Amino acid sequence: MSLSIPLRQKLSAGEQAAGAWLTLPSTAIAGTIARTPNVSWVLIDAEHGLINDTHLYDLANTIAANGASPIIRVPSEETWLIKECLALDSGAHGLMVPMANSAEIVRGIVRATKYPPIGIRGFGPMFTSATGALGGGYALAANSELVISVQIEHPQAVAEIDEICQEGIDVVFIGPFDLALSMGVQFGSEEHETAIAKILATAKKHGKIAAIFCLNGEQAAQRFAQGFQMVSVTTDIDTITTAFTHELSMAIGETTDAAKGYNL
Numbered sequence: 001m002s003l004s005i006p007l008r009q010k011l012s013a014g015e016q017a018a019g020a021w022l023t024l025p026s027t028a029i030a031g032t033i034a035r036t037p038n039v040s041w042v043l044i045d046a047e048h049g050l051i052n053d054t055h056l057y058d059l060a061n062t063i064a065a066n067g068a069s070p071i072i073r074v075p076s077e078e079t080w081l082i083k084e085c086l087a088l089d090s091g092a093h094g095l096m097v098p099m100a101n102s103a104e105i106v107r108g109i110v111r112a113t114k115y116p117p118i119g120i121r122g123f124g125p126m127f128t129s130a131t132g133a134l135g136g137g138y139a140l141a142a143n144s145e146l147v148i149s150v151q152i153e154h155p156q157a158v159a160e161i162d163e164i165c166q167e168g169i170d171v172v173f174i175g176p177f178d179l180a181l182s183m184g185v186q187f188g189s190e191e192h193e194t195a196i197a198k199i200l201a202t203a204k205k206h207g208k209i210a211a212i213f214c215l216n217g218e219q220a221a222q223r224f225a226q227g228f229q230m231v232s233v234t235t236d237i238d239t240i241t242t243a244f245t246h247e248l249s250m251a252i253g254e255t256t257d258a259a260k261g262y263n264l
Helices: 006-012 027-034 053-065 079-084 103-113 135-145 155-159 176-183 190-205 217-226 236-252
Strands: 017-022 039-045 069-073 094-097 147-152 171-174 209-213 230-235
Touching: 006 017, 006 039, 006 069, 006 147, 017 027, 017 236, 027 039, 027 053, 039 053, 053 069, 069 147, 079 103, 094 171, 103 147, 155 176, 155 190, 171 190, 176 190, 176 209, 190 209, 217 230, 230 236
Parallel strands: 017 039, 017 230, 039 069, 069 094, 094 147, 147 171, 171 209, 209 230
Antiparallel strands: none
């Protein structure tokens, strides 16, 4: 039995996968984003968003029911948190883990997200219907088909990127804002872009999906053109504030700046 995972299907076909970032625990917003044409995945942000364990099942199933893959970002790489926050058991099509700063950390992530004999994930898939399977059928396919992403956000991870890409992950996902901060360089500087280019090239060398976070369509188009296969286009909160301030500026005849969410 195979799982129904639109993101993996798109990536396996060699197509570019555009996605969105969900920070608000709203099934209405999640469903609206997910059914937008050409959106293949929606990131449920349980690290920096207003989302916790109680929201994961409803959000994951709403996104999946509207044709996109729900990918849950957990708050930390710690094994107990990955196993106990119910992210995968809620029906997520994949997991994203922040601050994967070393190959050793990534090995722990793989162990926590895979069933034996590869890993130590416990068996309890009672609510995984969003993947198109339950119980034993789900377990047989989960190790190979769920999309496991690790975030590269620290200079140590850049230094160990070759080793990280040899672990059993699917996606190397750059968090460019945290990467710039942890490197102590300006966002978009030569040093910053050199690190990003190194991560991209190494991921491709090892057959991993190269992905990156963007704030708007212009950034996303540039990253797709650069060779990234999986790119987030924007966040829910940034879309709301940008669109609202644009309309407000037109209404009052005065420029109003948007209150940005993810930005430096």
